[in-house]
Amino acid sequence: MAGTMLIGGEWVTSVSGNTQDVINPATAEAFTYVPSANMEDVDKAVAAARMAFRNPKWSQMRPSHRQRALLKLADLLESNIDEFAELESLDNGKPVMMANRVDVRSSIDYLRYIAGWATKMEGRTVDVSFPRPRDGGGYFAYTAQEPVGVVGAIIPWNFPLNMAVWKIGPALATGCTIVLKPASETPLTALRLGELILEAGFPEGVVNIITGSGSVVGAAISSHPDIDKIAFTGSTEVGRAVGIAAMKNITRVSLELGGKSPVLVFDDADLDAAIAGATSAIFFNQGQACTAGSRLYVQRSVFDQVIEGVAARAANMKIGPGLDPTTQMGPLVSQRQRQSVCNYIEKGKKQGAAVLTGGSCPDSPGYFLQPTILTGMPQASDVVQEEIFGPVLVAMPFDEVEEAVSLANDSPYGLASSIWSNDHKKIHRVIPDLQAGTVWVNCHNLLDPNLPFGGNKLSGFGREMGRAVLDLYTETKSVLMAV
Numbered sequence: 001m002a003g004t005m006l007i008g009g010e011w012v013t014s015v016s017g018n019t020q021d022v023i024n025p026a027t028a029e030a031f032t033y034v035p036s037a038n039m040e041d042v043d044k045a046v047a048a049a050r051m052a053f054r055n056p057k058w059s060q061m062r063p064s065h066r067q068r069a070l071l072k073l074a075d076l077l078e079s080n081i082d083e084f085a086e087l088e089s090l091d092n093g094k095p096v097m098m099a100n101r102v103d104v105r106s107s108i109d110y111l112r113y114i115a116g117w118a119t120k121m122e123g124r125t126v127d128v129s130f131p132r133p134r135d136g137g138g139y140f141a142y143t144a145q146e147p148v149g150v151v152g153a154i155i156p157w158n159f160p161l162n163m164a165v166w167k168i169g170p171a172l173a174t175g176c177t178i179v180l181k182p183a184s185e186t187p188l189t190a191l192r193l194g195e196l197i198l199e200a201g202f203p204e205g206v207v208n209i210i211t212g213s214g215s216v217v218g219a220a221i222s223s224h225p226d227i228d229k230i231a232f233t234g235s236t237e238v239g240r241a242v243g244i245a246a247m248k249n250i251t252r253v254s255l256e257l258g259g260k261s262p263v264l265v266f267d268d269a270d271l272d273a274a275i276a277g278a279t280s281a282i283f284f285n286q287g288q289a290c291t292a293g294s295r296l297y298v299q300r301s302v303f304d305q306v307i308e309g310v311a312a313r314a315a316n317m318k319i320g321p322g323l324d325p326t327t328q329m330g331p332l333v334s335q336r337q338r339q340s341v342c343n344y345i346e347k348g349k350k351q352g353a354a355v356l357t358g359g360s361c362p363d364s365p366g367y368f369l370q371p372t373i374l375t376g377m378p379q380a381s382d383v384v385q386e387e388i389f390g391p392v393l394v395a396m397p398f399d400e401v402e403e404a405v406s407l408a409n410d411s412p413y414g415l416a417s418s419i420w421s422n423d424h425k426k427i428h429r430v431i432p433d434l435q436a437g438t439v440w441v442n443c444h445n446l447l448d449p450n451l452p453f454g455g456n457k458l459s460g461f462g463r464e465m466g467r468a469v470l471d472l473y474t475e476t477k478s479v480l481m482a483v
């Protein structure tokens with residue numbers, strides 16, 4: 001299948017015949033290639049999705065059959081866990097053990113969860129206040145949830161399979177059809193998932209997976225007049241452009257964007273747990289997680305103890321190729337990403353940061369980078385305010401609860417946050433004041449299929465997962481009948 005993508009149930013090359021290389025981040029070498037699509041390919045994919053949306057094979061498919069097909073897809077993925085984990089590791093650089101335990105298994109769980117919703121969609125009967133007609137009749141009003149239609153989905157490279165499943169799953173459960181564009185760095189698991197989708201029995205054109213650059217394919221999807229809903233996950237900068245393009249056609253849009261999530265450690269916390277939690281909050285997935293706990297605020301009396309504990313753990317992490325099963329931290333996804341993270345480290349130093357651990361930028365062919373902790377910089381500095389999206393933690397002390405909350409909220413982002421404390425009064429005082437879509441208490445980075453997930457402020461809007469995701473993929477029809 002090398003060099004092909006999925007349109008209308010067929011594996012096809014791009015219309016232009018152009019391709020783009022896929023690079024192994026551990027070696028910096030190209031190991032395969034995929035089509036580099038253009039607007040013509042996007043038009044074909046959208047037309048295939050529109051035809052599939054109208055096709056009775058899909059539009060009349062019973063909800064229980066949609067559910068069964070999604071469950072079959074989950075089973076097929078489960079039978080191929082090792083292959084998917086290796087592919088994800090090769091493509092993205094992440095440790096294969098993590099890809100196996102987190103990326104692939106949570107994708108299977110999510111498919112099983114969302115499959116259940118296919119048979120649980122419902123509307124409501126609604127009381128209306130019109131006067132009853134004299135002849136004794138009345139009015140009957142109800143709502144129905146209908147699929148929005150053709151979904152255009154654009155996803156990033158940090159959790160490629162998870163992100164594909166987060167878009168494809170609810171689209172299929174609700175009866176939509178979809179055109180999905182994976183990130184250029186990591187197209188492989190989405191394409192392989194496409195093969196399983198056909199094997200699971202979804203009709204041709206229901207799912208289309210199209211590869212190519214964001215500036216061409218992503219932009220064509222965002223501005224396509226025959227797409228009914230755009231689901232985007234990625235950077236705030238691109239998300240803004242996608243939202244503006246979608247709005248020109250008044251296309252529904254949901255945006256899951258960046259983050260700069262604070263981790264608040266109070267002096268009454270279980271400090272061993274907080275140290276372990278703060279370390280994995282930032283260094284999980286090489287720091288390339290939108291929810292990464294990238295700002296660590298620690299109460300002053302325990303500040304030194306906590307940051308030294310985190311630094312000791314960080315310095316001991318085993319860095320290596322993702323495919324080595326003993327690796328704890330793989331390479332970053334690309335040379336561009338490593339350079340961007342290194343630029344931030346240098347900028348941080350210039351703006352007054354001291355390096356507690358890491359801090360140097362190696363020149364290795366693979367895109368490896370040591371975990372880095374910076375201290376002593378002002379709250380207004382770029383490394384505290386901007387999303388770095390790499391293994392860089394900024395750590396700062398605070399004195400009072402109010403100060404911790406105000407520092408946590410002093411960010412343009414509002415995706416997630418965590419509180420580490422054993423004082424329940426304090427915890428409940430802080431939770432409502434934190435400007436974040438998710439608040440974790442004594443844990444971080446835990447996502448559950450049944451718990452809505454999404455951001456506030458520059459982290460975007462719309463909630464994926466849980467029942468909330470159904471609102472993104474359905475439209476309410478109101479019916480009023482005179483009877």
Ligand code: TAP
Pocket residue numbers: 154155156157158159181182183184185212213214215217218219222233234235236238239241242256257258259289290387389415455459
């Ligand atoms: P982006 O550069 O924003 O890329 C995301 C996707 O958008 C890619 O598929 C990209 O295609 C495409 N794209 C690029 N330019 C485009 C354009 N002009 N129009 C339409 N699409 C375009 O982000 P990234 O570097 O891949 O991912 C990292 C970012 O994603 C971080 O900021 C991170 O916080 C965020 N993220 C957020 C979440 C949630 S849930 N909030 C989850 C994961 C990641 P190409 O790959 O071809 O450039």
